[in-house]
Amino acid sequence: MRRRDFVRAAGAALPLAGCAPAALAPPTASPAGADPSASAASPTGPRRAASFRHSVTRWPFGEWSLDELCETAVELGIESVELVQPTDAPTLVRYGLTCAMTAHPPAAEDALRVGWNKRAHHDALVAAYEPQIRATAAAGWTNLIVFSGNRDGQDDAEGLEQMAEGIERILPLAEAEGVTLCIELFNSKVDHPDYMGDSSAWGLALVERIGSPHFKILYDIYHMQIMEGDVIRTVTENLDAFVHFHTAGVPGRHEIDETQELFYPAIVRALDAAGFAGFVAQEFIPTGDPRAALADAIRRCSV
Template sequence: MSLSLNRRNALKNIIAGTAAIGVSSNLSTFALDQSNSIIQHVSSLKGNINHSVCRWCFDTLDMETLCIEAKKIGIKGIDLVGPKDWPILKKHGLESTMCNGAEINLVDGFNDETFHQTLIKNYSNMIPLVAAAGYKNLICFSGNRRGKDDETGWNNCVKGLKQILPLAEKHGVVLVMELLNSKINHKDYQCDKTAWGVELCKRLGSENFKLLYDIYHMQIDEGDVIHTIKENHRYIAHYHTAGVPGRNEIDENQELNYPAIMRAILGTGFKGFVAQEFIPKNANKLASLKQAISICDI
């Protein structure tokens, strides 16, 4: 997952509209067929994986439309949504599966004391809001190294995060630091290896601080995805997907075996969410999303 500019840019292709149907009887038949198709798809999902999708990947759709379409596919929540849009999620019976809005950005994070005052204020305000809304996960970032070695980064993160962890524990909110690759997408990002994030988890020693294991990012920076998940699952609260290379659909045109990865995740006893975070390349983006859910529905 990334909140960088590529997340915020609008996708160029617009979802094609449904062809107009002129005769009311045909419209009724069409609506009934569509309804039956939706029910059949959702009921066919195995229910072993809790499916989610990242908001920014489908930002050509307004939130209302995304919620409606996600619900049709069998998705239970949407990632990277802040308080402004939580009422829309609730309206459609969806969860904010990874809340955001307290972070400064991706590069200015907890590994630099310069940003602690702002971050502590932001997270102190956001944590109670997340809890009051009935949500659990709140994203955070290490920030860029800017010449800092691992030890300095860990020490600074511990110093900053320990000032808000008691509040998170009180409200039952989990602060979730995302693992991002520093090879291609996020040059100089410090929490770019699972081992780095796990060490931070150990130093903090709280069940209210865990990792967001982004499968796409970690395939790029370290590989060995299934073994890493099995060895470190106790420190992982959430997963993101995307195809490698390219960050597009998770189909046969990329190198990751997502059904095998999902089986490994399920085998750890994971009960959280797996969020699709690929950038659709196909013209019918919602069809790509539906296919991705089917691929991961093991």
Template structure:
């Protein structure tokens, strides 16, 4: 693919002084040298995290050790049984999850039949999250199953409002993930940013926010940077992923992540960005290094 002058300037700034500028300037050539340009010292504008499930074939302690070497400070989507390993390696969990129905994508808050079990599960989980030193936990809307968007939003709000006193007491934010219902999660309710923002308004607490997954929302609605600028006050976490395919976030896909990272930083965001792509190459850690480098804007 051809890289225009603006993108060429961005890339030169990102690898300035790294000794790779003599190479042909493509994302593949630049970020193929991540062993040379990354290391443990990062620019600091983006707080880097990575989702555990994308690297399940690597033993967890081995993965934690490798992540630490990259300068990544969080492994997320880990449950309570894995949190001690994170502490052992001086890592945090930017977005934990629980067990059972609390991490079920299809049986979520939009269906009143799930409310009793969900409320009990999160009432138990939220204090554990605080005790571990974390301040967010993921949650899901669940599937529509013929329900209207408005009814689903109202149902979600009823249950979430019951959880807000506990969330506020323990300073833990429930973060609902935006997922695409076009390709990966058919019938999922919280599949557009505007719907999620409407639910935030209906819940009416700063302890309920959205996870803006760039991969999912590029598929579902596009216009990523404008959407982030419009709705950033409702967003407390971000995920990456190459489109199409959810693989590496380099020139093999359609989204230019340095520009998106800049837009996120420009909103004043101070949270984490979690890498949630599935490596398609032989060396998973090399792909992770590349992704962190791409997102580590100066």
């Protein structure tokens, strides 16, 4: 299930009994011959508190109710369940969780393709996003996702300028409400053909053009590995522009284990060393037991 399909179907879930937070279990010694990275993010030495915090996205875990995902998050030491709607805030509050990235407004359900890069879309997007900004702030959340939209033959420089013009229409409200608008960068090779915001360079140029601390980049490690690689250097040299990170394995968008090419322990250690204080969110699609996969991902992304 793709993210936009899940968001359409998301709604209220039957509440389960609440649960008390439990600490994430420390790593145990690996059996002889076992790969230590399979059970710990930092095979050498004990873990310590990282500069960043853990989050999980809602849509890849759609087989669980929201309550079940929240309960699992608490058990694993995850502080946020994201890409949910402000109407989900009471459920998150019940578990002591926040939402590190608000989903796009339901009124703009096709915003990923029909995005801010074209003036013709601006009026509808402004009408959809203004109440979403207010609702995000009212929930006590601080980040709201936005998308460039597809090119459809449009020049990248023209799309950047038109997106900046559109964002500037809602930016004063976002600034007044303390909400940061976050453009997510996607790959256009595999998952989102023709998406305009498909490179770090384009995203960074847009951030510079808008020039507000309330407009930043959601850097999806999976998507940018497919498009350009060079993840650690890119993020550490431009960390002031990146407010949030998503994970998944390449190729396949599945678990972040040895079946894929990215070494997440090194990536999160680099983020920690650079002082990144935001959230790293798991956004992989589990192929097996989702709880075991999520627990393993949190271990690998701990320092």
